[in-house]
Amino acid sequence: MTVLDTLRPRLPSPLQEVPDDRFARHGLRLLLKRDDLIHPDLIGNKWRKLAPNLAAADGRTVLTFGGAYSNHLRATAAAGRLLGLPTVGVVRGQELADRPLNPSLARCAADGMRLHFVDRSTYRRKTEPDVLARVLRETGTEDAHVVPEGGSNAEAVRGCRALGEELRGQADVVALACGTGGTLAGLAAGLAAGQRALGIPVLKGGFLTADIRALQNQAFGAPSGDWTLDDRFHFGGYARVPAELTSFADDFEDRHGVEVERLYVAKLLYGLVALADEGAFPRGTTIAAVITGRPFTV
Numbered sequence: 219m220t221v222l223d224t225l226r227p228r229l230p231s232p233l234q235e236v237p238d239d240r241f242a243r244h245g246l247r248l249l250l251k252r253d254d255l256i257h258p259d260l261i262g263n264k265w266r267k268l269a270p271n272l273a274a275a276d277g278r279t280v281l282t283f284g285g286a287y288s289n290h291l292r293a294t295a296a297a298g299r300l301l302g303l304p305t306v307g308v309v310r311g312q313e314l315a316d317r318p319l320n321p322s323l324a325r326c327a328a329d330g331m332r333l334h335f336v337d338r339s340t341y342r343r344k345t346e347p348d349v350l351a352r353v354l355r356e357t358g359t360e361d362a363h364v365v366p367e368g369g370s371n372a373e374a375v376r377g378c379r380a381l382g383e384e385l386r387g388q389a390d391v392v393a394l395a396c397g398t399g400g401t402l403a404g405l406a407a408g409l410a411a412g413q414r415a416l417g418i419p420v421l422k423g424g425f426l427t428a429d430i431r432a433l434q435n436q437a438f439g440a441p442s443g444d445w446t447l448d449d450r451f452h453f454g455g456y457a458r459v460p461a462e463l464t465s466f467a468d469d470f471e472d473r474h475g476v477e478v479e480r481l482y483v484a485k486l487l488y489g490l491v492a493l494a495d496e497g498a499f500p501r502g503t504t505i506a507a508v509i510t511g512r513p514f515t516v
């Protein structure tokens with residue numbers, strides 16, 4: 219038993235079939251992998267990615283990075299509160315230091331996270347050893363366990379392999395939304411032969427294939443599993459949520475009684491409905507959509 223078990227995560231997370239005629243009419247089954255139910259504060263892929271990092275921190279300060287609305291910062295702060303670990307959040311945007319905290323950062327601070335604001339150039343260069351060393355010095359946390367932006371490091375990717383393992387034999391295609399690609403990198407490695415992972419990037423840019431390969435090399439020493447990306451459903455880029463996507467998500471919530479997080483999960487589900495309509499999946503395919511998050515409420 220580790221200290222994390224005291225948080226009583228709901229694992230394996232529930233897998234639930236939802237009747238949806240937009241899939242059924244093409245001979246497809248839709249399952250929802252409810253990672254949003256793993257833990258009320260460490261939601262979805264946050265649990266999967268943070269748990270091994272919290273174990274690796276072994277009581278030391280956890281220092282990590284994020285933008286002003288980062289889900290990852292909030293989850294790290296919550297983990298610090300729950301486990302009694304000091305946490306430091308390095309936040310992009312020096313200018314934010316002089317403004318009232320937004321609700322997301324206020325939540326981090328209330329959970330005991332020390333916020334350290336840096337200018338955008340420092341933030342961009344945060345993985346360079348001298349820049350990181352300076353940040354650690356400025357925050358007085360030279361011995362901290364450092365977790366990268368989005369939480370995707372080798373420990374996190376290995377943690378996400380369990381998500382794939384839980385889905386062995388349960389679906390032909392496992393689909394999820396991607397930011398850094400860390401969750402997909404681990405998930406794909408955990409699936410059985412014959413299953414494939416499908417990632418829907420929510421950022422524009424087309425850089426993820428190389429990033430995911432690099433993460434798999436770091437975590438497992440080699441590329442692993444069968445996975446592809448479909449880059450057509452980012453709706454213009456990160457945090458872009460046009461009205462069409464909002465009404466899609468509202469409708470999905472009405473149909474299935476599942477809260478749909480808008481920045482990632484809505485784009486995934488929208489993409490799956492579009493792909494089903496295009497005939498991208500052969501009849502008889504079972505698709506598991508990973509519900510990696512929940513809408514943020516303060």
Ligand SMILES: Cc1ncc(COP(=O)(O)O)c(C=O)c1O
Pocket residue numbers: 262263289290368370395396397398399400401402479482483510511512
């Ligand atoms: C709700 C949700 N889904 C998916 C992701 C994407 O995870 P990854 O960065 O591992 O691709 C994130 C990342 O923060 C997220 O908050």
